[in-house]
Amino acid sequence: xxxxxxxxxxxxxxxxxxxxxxxxxxxxxxxxxxxxxxxxxxxxxxxxxxxxxxxxxxxxxxxxxxxxxxxxxxxxxxxxxxxxxxxxxxxxxxxxxxxxxxxxxxxxxxxxxxxxxxxxxxxxxxxxxxxxxxxxxxxxxxxxxxxxxxxxxxxxxxxxxxxxxxxxxxxxxxxxxxxxxxxxxxxxxxxxxxxxxxxxxxxxxxxxxxxxxxxxxxxxxxxxxxxxxxxxxxxxxxxxxxxxxxxxxxxxxxxxxxxxxxxxxxxxxxxxxxxxxxxxxxxxxxxxxxxxxxxxxxxxxxxxxxxxxxxxxxxxxxxxxxxxxxxxxxx
Amino acid sequence: xxxxxxxxxxxxxxxxxxxxxxxxxxxxxxxxxxxxxxxxxxxxxxxxxxxxxxxxxxxxxxxxxxxxxxxxxxxxxxxxxxxxxxxxxxxxxxxxxxxxxxxxxxxxxxxxxxxxxxxxxxxxxxxxxxxxxxxxxxxxxxxxxxxxxxxxxxxxxxxxxxxxxxxxxxxxxxxxxxxxxxxxxxxxxxxxxxxxxxxxxxxxxxxxxxxxxxxxxxxxxxxxxxxxxxxxxxxxxxxxxxxxxxxxxxxxxxxxxxxxxxxxxxxxxxxxxxxxxxxxxxxxxxxxxxxxxxxxxxxxxxxxxxxxxxxxxxxxxxxxxxxxxxxxxxxxxxxxxxxxxxxxxxxxxxxxxxxxxxxxxxxxxxxxxxxxxxxxxxxxxxxxxxxxxxxxxxxxxxxxxxxxxxxxxxxxxxxxxxxxxxxxxxxxxxxxxxxxxxxxxxxxxxxxxxxxxxxxxxxxxxxxxxxxxxxxxxxxxxxxxxxxxxxxxxxxxxxxxxxxxxxxx
Numbered sequence: 001x002x003x004x005x006x007x008x009x010x011x012x013x014x015x016x017x018x019x020x021x022x023x024x025x026x027x028x029x030x031x032x033x034x035x036x037x038x039x040x041x042x043x044x045x046x047x048x049x050x051x052x053x054x055x056x057x058x059x060x061x062x063x064x065x066x067x068x069x070x071x072x073x074x075x076x077x078x079x080x081x082x083x084x085x086x087x088x089x090x091x092x093x094x095x096x097x098x099x100x101x102x103x104x105x106x107x108x109x110x111x112x113x114x115x116x117x118x119x120x121x122x123x124x125x126x127x128x129x130x131x132x133x134x135x136x137x138x139x140x141x142x143x144x145x146x147x148x149x150x151x152x153x154x155x156x157x158x159x160x161x162x163x164x165x166x167x168x169x170x171x172x173x174x175x176x177x178x179x180x181x182x183x184x185x186x187x188x189x190x191x192x193x194x195x196x197x198x199x200x201x202x203x204x205x206x207x208x209x210x211x212x213x214x215x216x217x218x219x220x221x222x223x224x225x226x227x228x229x230x231x232x233x234x235x236x237x238x239x240x241x242x243x244x245x246x247x248x249x250x251x252x253x254x255x256x257x258x259x260x261x262x263x264x265x266x267x268x269x270x271x272x273x274x275x276x277x278x279x280x281x282x283x284x285x286x287x288x289x290x291x292x293x294x295x296x297x298x299x300x301x302x303x304x305x306x307x308x309x310x311x312x313x314x315x316x317x318x319x320x321x322x323x324x325x326x327x328x329x330x331x
Numbered sequence: 332x333x334x335x336x337x338x339x340x341x342x343x344x345x346x347x348x349x350x351x352x353x354x355x356x357x358x359x360x361x362x363x364x365x366x367x368x369x370x371x372x373x374x375x376x377x378x379x380x381x382x383x384x385x386x387x388x389x390x391x392x393x394x395x396x397x398x399x400x401x402x403x404x405x406x407x408x409x410x411x412x413x414x415x416x417x418x419x420x421x422x423x424x425x426x427x428x429x430x431x432x433x434x435x436x437x438x439x440x441x442x443x444x445x446x447x448x449x450x451x452x453x454x455x456x457x458x459x460x461x462x463x464x465x466x467x468x469x470x471x472x473x474x475x476x477x478x479x480x481x482x483x484x485x486x487x488x489x490x491x492x493x494x495x496x497x498x499x500x501x502x503x504x505x506x507x508x509x510x511x512x513x514x515x516x517x518x519x520x521x522x523x524x525x526x527x528x529x530x531x532x533x534x535x536x537x538x539x540x541x542x543x544x545x546x547x548x549x550x551x552x553x554x555x556x557x558x559x560x561x562x563x564x565x566x567x568x569x570x571x572x573x574x575x576x577x578x579x580x581x582x583x584x585x586x587x588x589x590x591x592x593x594x595x596x597x598x599x600x601x602x603x604x605x606x607x608x609x610x611x612x613x614x615x616x617x618x619x620x621x622x623x624x625x626x627x628x629x630x631x632x633x634x635x636x637x638x639x640x641x642x643x644x645x646x647x648x649x650x651x652x653x654x655x656x657x658x659x660x661x662x663x664x665x666x667x668x669x670x671x672x673x674x675x676x677x678x679x680x681x682x683x684x685x686x687x688x689x690x691x692x693x694x695x696x697x698x699x700x701x702x703x704x705x706x707x708x709x710x711x712x713x714x715x716x717x718x719x720x721x722x723x724x725x726x727x728x729x730x731x732x733x734x735x736x737x738x739x740x741x742x743x744x745x746x747x748x749x750x751x752x753x754x755x756x757x758x759x760x761x762x763x764x765x766x767x768x769x770x771x772x773x774x775x776x777x778x779x780x781x782x783x784x785x786x787x788x789x790x791x792x793x794x795x796x797x798x799x800x801x802x803x804x805x806x807x808x809x810x811x812x813x814x815x816x817x818x819x820x821x822x823x824x825x826x827x828x829x830x831x832x833x834x835x836x
Contacts, residue, residue, distance in 0.1 A: 046660070046661070046737075047375045047661050048660050048661035048664020056379070057668075072379070074737065075737060075738045076737050077527060077531050078528070078530035079530070081527050081530070082739075085527055111518075113520075116527045162785070167515065168515075168516075168517060188785065190782060190785055190786060191516060191518065192782075196597060196598075196660065197597065199652075199653055200468075200469060200647075201472065201473070203653075204470055206473060206786065215667070215672045216652060216672070216673070216674065218672065219652055219673070219674025219676060222676060223675035225675055291670075295670045
C-alpha cells in the first residue's frame with residue numbers, strides 16, 4: 001500500500017522549484033542578455049502568402065538589430081489559429097514570437113468560435129507590424145462605375161449584387177457587411193477558399209464585386225482587369241493613389257483595415273518585450289523596409305506595447321459592434 | 332515573339348542561370364524520388380535561400396525543383412510502389428508491376444521520354460498560347476469547375492482495374508474524408524473533433540503517404556509482398572522494344588493534351604491530370620485486361636499528363652498572376668519578396684523574368700532527360716538492396732517530409748492512422764488510388780456546386796443550360812453509359828466462355 005504524503009509532494013515540489021531556480025540563475029540567458037539564441041517568428045499561413053512576406057521582411061531587419069537570427073516558421077492551419085495557439089503554449093522566454101492578424105486576434109473569437117487560446121489571458125502584444133487596406137473592386141462590365149453609384153444600384157436592386165470574399169468571417173466579409181449595414185443595402189455574400197479563386201472569378205466576370213488584398217489587386221487594376229471602387233483603409237493606398245477611400249466616397253469615418261500584431265506568451269519579462277518592441281520599431285524606420293512596405297501597399301506603424309494593446313482593444317470593440325449591427329450569426 | 336524567345340534563352344543560358352537550373356532539377360529529382368518530400372515541402376524550405384538570388388535566377392531554381400520533383404516522383408512509384416508525390420500515385424498502378432516483371436529499366440526509360448515530351452509540349456503551349464489559354468481559363472466559372480470535377484469522379488470510378496463496386500466504395504470513402512474541415516460556404520467546422528489542425532481538412536500528403544507509403548512498407552515487411560527482384564541490368568534490358576515504343580506514342584500525345592489543358596486551370600492540377608489520362612487510356616485500350624499488370628500505356632499517358640500539367644500550371648501563374656497550385660503561390664511569393672508584383676503585366680514589365688523562366692523550363696527538361704537516362708541503371712540497382720535497409724529510411728523520410736509541410740506533429744499522426752488503414756485495404760484488395768482522387772475532387776466539387784447554386788440564386792436549370800458546364804455534364808453521362816455498356820458486354824462475354832471466369836480481374 002502506497003501512502004501519499006501531501007507534505008512529501010509539497011517538499012518535492014519545493015525542492016524542484018529550488019532546483020529550477022538554481023538552474024535558471026545558473027543559465028546565462030537572463031532577460032538583459034536577450035537574445036542569446038535564434039528567435040522563432042511563427043506565422044500561421046503558408047510561405048509566400050502576404051503574412052509570410054511581412055514577417056520575412058521584418059525578420060531580416062530584426063536579425064541585424066537583435067544580433068541573433070530571427071527565423072520565420074510557418075505553421076499554417078485553421079486561419080492562423082494553429083500558429084498562435086502554439087505561441088500561447090510556448091515558454092514565455094521571448095524565443096517564440098507570433099504574428100497574429102485580425103482573424104486570430106479578434107474575429108474568430110468574436111464570431112463565437114474557439115481559436116484554441118485566449119488573446120487576453122495567454123498573449124501579450126508587443127507591437128503592430130503595419131496595416132493594409134482592402135480594395136473593393138468590381139468586374140469591368142458592371143454598370144455602376146463609382147462606389148456611390150454601386151450603393152445606389154444595390155438599393156434599387158436588392159440582392160442583385162453578389163460579392164466575393166476570401167471566406168466566411170474574414171475581414172473582407174465583415175468589411176462589406178459593415179458597409180452594407182451602414183448604407184442600408186442588401187448584397188449576396190459568396191465565400192471563396194482564399195484570394196486565388198476569388199480573383200479568378202472576378203476577373204472572369206463570374207462574381208460582381210470582390211474584396212481584394214493589395215498588391216495583387218493593384219496589378220489587376222493597372223491591367224484594367226477589374227474596376228476599383230474604393231479602398232477600405234483610413235488613407236489611400238500607396239499602390240493606387242488614384243482610388244478614393246470609402247470614407248471619401250460618402251461614408252465618413254468608415255475604415256476596415258488588415259493588420260498583424262507581434263505577440264508573445266503572457267509572462268514574457270518586460271525587458272524582453274521592450275527589446276522586441278525596439279527591434280520592431282527600428283525595422284519600421286529602416287529605409288529598405290519602408291521601400292518593401294511601399295511595394296506591398298503596407299502602411300508602417302510605430303507603437304509601444306501599451307499603444308498596440310490599446311489599438312487591439314479599440315479594433316475589437318469596433319468589430320464586435322459590426323458583427324452585432326450587421327446581424328452576422330455567431331455560434 | 333521570336334525576339335522574346337531569343338531574349339529568354341539569352342537570359343536562361345548565362346552560366347549562373349544554367350547552374351542554378353541544373354541544381355534545381357537535380358535537387359527536385361532527388362526530392363521527388365524520396366517518398367514524402369514533395370515539391371511543396373522542398374520549395375517552402377528553400378524559399379529563404381532564393382532571397383539572395385536575382386529574381387529570375389530564384390524562379391529558375393524554384394521552377395526546376397518543382398518540375399524536377401514531378402518527374403522524380405515516378406521513380407519511387409515504379410521501383411518500390413511508393414509514390415514520391417501524390418500525382419505519381421497513378422504510376423504505381425502499372426509501373427510497379429513492370430518492375431516486378433524485371434522491366435523496371437524500360438518503365439523508367441518510358442517515364443523519362445513521356446515526361447520530356449509532355450513537358451516540352453506543355454512549354455510550347457505556354458509560349459505560343461499562354462495568354463489566350465489564360466483567358467479561356469478565366470472563362471471557367473464555378474458551374475464549369477463543378478462539371479469538370481464530376482467528369483473526373485466518373486473517370487475515377489472507371490480507373491480501378493478491379494471491380495466497379497470496389498472503386499465506388501473507395502471513391503465514396505475519399506469523398507467522406509474530403510468533408511472534414513471548414514465548410515467554405517458556411518464557415519462551419521465539420522468532423523474536426525475539436526482539433527485545430529483538422530479545420531483545414533486532412534492533410535493530402537499525410538493521407539497519400541500513409542495509404543501508399545506506410546501501407547506498402549508494412550505489407551512488404553510482413554512478407555506478403557516478397558521482394559526478390561534481382562537481375563542484371565544492362566543497357567539492352569533498359570531499352571524499350573519496338574512494340575513498347577509503338578504502344579506509347581498515342582498515350583503520350585493524349586496525356587500531354589489532357590495534362591496541358593488541366594494544368595492551365597487554376598486548382599485542377601497534376602493529380603487530376605494523371606488520373607484522367609489513365610482513365611482515358613483504359614477506355615481507349617483494345618485489351619483492357621493488361622492494365623494494372625504492367626501496361627506500358629498506363630505509365631506513358633499519366634506521366635506525360637502530369638509533366639505537361641506541371642508546365643502549363645505556369646500559364647495562369649505568370650500571365651494573370653493567379654497561382655495554379657499551392658507550390659505556384661510560393662513562387663509568386665518569391666517574386667513579391669523581390670519587389671515584383673505578379674500580375675497580368677508581368678510579361679510586359681519584366682519580359683526577362685517571364686521569357687527567361689520559360690526558356691529555362693525547356694533547358695531544365697533537357698537536363699532531366701540527360702541526367703536521368705544514365706541514372707536508370709543506378710536507380711534499378713536500388714531493387715537489389717536488401718529491403719531491411721530500405722524501409723527504415725523510407726519511414727523516416729515520410730515522417731520528416733510530412734512534418735516539414737506545416738511543422739506539424741499532428742500530420743505525422745495522420746500518416747500513422749492512414750498507414751494502418753492502407754495496410755488493411757491492401758490486404759483485402761482495395762486500391763487507394765481512387766480514394767485519393769475522391770478526396771482531392773470531392774471538396775472542390777462541393778464548393779463549386781454550392782457557389783454556382785448561390786450565384787444562380789438556387790436555380791439548377793441555369794447550371795444545366797450553361798453551354799460549357801452542360802456539355803461537360805453530358806460528357807460525364809456518356810462516359811458512364813459507355814462504362815455500363817462495357818460492363819454488360821463483359822458479363823455476356825464471360826457467360827460465353829465459362830472457362831475464363833476466374834481470369835477476369
